[in-house]
């Protein structure tokens with residue numbers, strides 16, 4: 291009876307050992323780097339969160355500018371960002387919170403910003419105008435209505451979320 295033994299040469303043994311140890315060490319070094327590279331991109335951002343901005347009984351039928359801050363996380367960069375909205379109560383008693391960002395080229399609109407058009411939002415950059423409900427005035431530069439903030443009311447407090455085009459509300 292003959293027994294076949296598979297011999298491993300010293301060279302092969304060294305090759306297997308060094309490949310195994312080298313692979314293990316490489317994986318151990320790469321894992322934290324890969325995690326650092328992709329982890330922030332996988333985390334959810336707080337941008338969609340609602341933030342308390344005002345008491346509902348302080349809101350009138352006249353648009354008033356409300357500013358608040360949010361913590362914004364852009365992948366690896368965290369910052370505090372100031373947001374603004376033009377907020378008022380409609381005739382139905384609903385609350386409308388309009389983005390002040392002009393839909394033409396992104397300047398900031400103001401309520402009654404023009405002496406000539408007292409019941410409109412006015413953009414000083416290119417004389418863009420919007421009606422009180424945020425709809426763009428025809429034949430002025432903006433081609434779309436102002437975005438509208440998602441909102442909710444809880445215990446008399448107004449919370450604002452993300453500004454979205456009104457057709458997405």
Ligand code: FES
Nearest residue numbers: 392394395413418
């Ligand atoms: S940016 Fe507002 S009209 Fe041009």
